Amino acid sequence: MSVAGLKKQFYKASQMVSEKVGGAEGTKLDEDFKDLERKVDVTSKAVVEVISKTSEYLQPNPASRAKLSMLNTMSKIRGQVKNPGYPQAEGLLGECMGKYGRELGEDTNFGGALVDVGEAMKRLAEVKDSLDIDVKQNFIDPLQGLCDKDLREIQHHLKKLEGRRLDYDYKKKRQGKIPDEEVRQALEKFHESKEVAETSMYNLLETDIEQVSQLTSLVESQLQYHRQAVQVLEELSDKLKDRMNDAQTRPRREYTPKPKPIFDFGEDNHSNGGYSTSMAMPPSRNSEPSFHLARLSFRKPRLPPEQPSCKALYDFDPENEGELGFREGDIITLTNQIDENWTGTHPLMPPAGETESCL
Numbered sequence: 001m002s003v004a005g006l007k008k009q010f011y012k013a014s015q016m017v018s019e020k021v022g023g024a025e026g027t028k029l030d031e032d033f034k035d036l037e038r039k040v041d042v043t044s045k046a047v048v049e050v051i052s053k054t055s056e057y058l059q060p061n062p063a064s065r066a067k068l069s070m071l072n073t074m075s076k077i078r079g080q081v082k083n084p085g086y087p088q089a090e091g092l093l094g095e096c097m098g099k100y101g102r103e104l105g106e107d108t109n110f111g112g113a114l115v116d117v118g119e120a121m122k123r124l125a126e127v128k129d130s131l132d133i134d135v136k137q138n139f140i141d142p143l144q145g146l147c148d149k150d151l152r153e154i155q156h157h158l159k160k161l162e163g164r165r166l167d168y169d170y171k172k173k174r175q176g177k178i179p180d181e182e183v184r185q186a187l188e189k190f191h192e193s194k195e196v197a198e199t200s201m202y203n204l205l206e207t208d209i210e211q212v213s214q215l216t217s218l219v220e221s222q223l224q225y226h227r228q229a230v231q232v233l234e235e236l237s238d239k240l241k242d243r244m245n246d247a248q249t250r251p252r253r254e255y256t257p258k259p260k261p262i263f264d265f266g267e268d269n270h271s272n273g274g275y276s277t278s279m280a281m282p283p284s285r286n287s288e289p290s291f292h293l294a295r296l297s298f299r300k301p302r303l304p305p306e307q308p309s310c311k312a313l314y315d316f317d318p319e320n321e322g323e324l325g326f327r328e329g330d331i332i333t334l335t336n337q338i339d340e341n342w343t344g345t346h347p348l349m350p351p352a353g354e355t356e357s358c359l
Contacts, residue, residue: 094121
């Protein structure tokens, strides 16, 4: 920096300190200029805040907003990218519904309905992608350009104007010590900067039709999104109503329970320790008697037995009068029950070819 530049920076700093600390008054700007400056300041704050809130409106999730801000507008215009590159909440919901609907089976009423709603949610995600792209291209990007170019340029002119004002005020107060030519040049530069800043602010405020056009684009994008969303949801509603009507008119199927299996605890040389089952119907609980000297076994004849019986597992020779003697393999049939502990029985030989299992 030259010596003249250093001196000018010193003059500005000295004048600013005298105004802030000493209460010195600087050159006053006219009311029209101040009004323009105030409006431009409000416009700048409004544009920055609107851009931020619009991004929040499109994507409430902060992570999604960060991805949205990284979209390349030119690539969208050229058709190089078909979607914003991140999943919409509607799309995630649609994927979830479609997955479980297919696992449940589209032939089922609920499974088919899940698939239908999931497909509709995916379509809504595509519509939301279009809204994000349209709003970013036609609303956010133009406003961001306004911030990055016009408003930044105005701030540069205002900052330069303030520096030249401080320089002029410092030299004006020291007339006689500073040559009049320098004071005159400082005044001319101050007026020059004031005119440039005033013109740029005026042009911005007078061409606000561009901002109105951008707001119109935002509303049109929203209308298009809601029209398409309503169409998708109406089609989905009709499908679900048809499914409900079909389900209500379809005759209800009665549930028929399968026969309960019974466990066979008979000895099996080929058994690995587990229990084998039989699909025959179990006997009535009321007909289950108590037996002595034999394990309980139920026959599996072609016709159900009229009396309960069991199969002897070993030989028994009677030792007292009234005791029943039998041999291994004999079928013992209950003939009468004296009380809950004693029964009357008689042995029968097993039919030829019949197999029995002991309980």
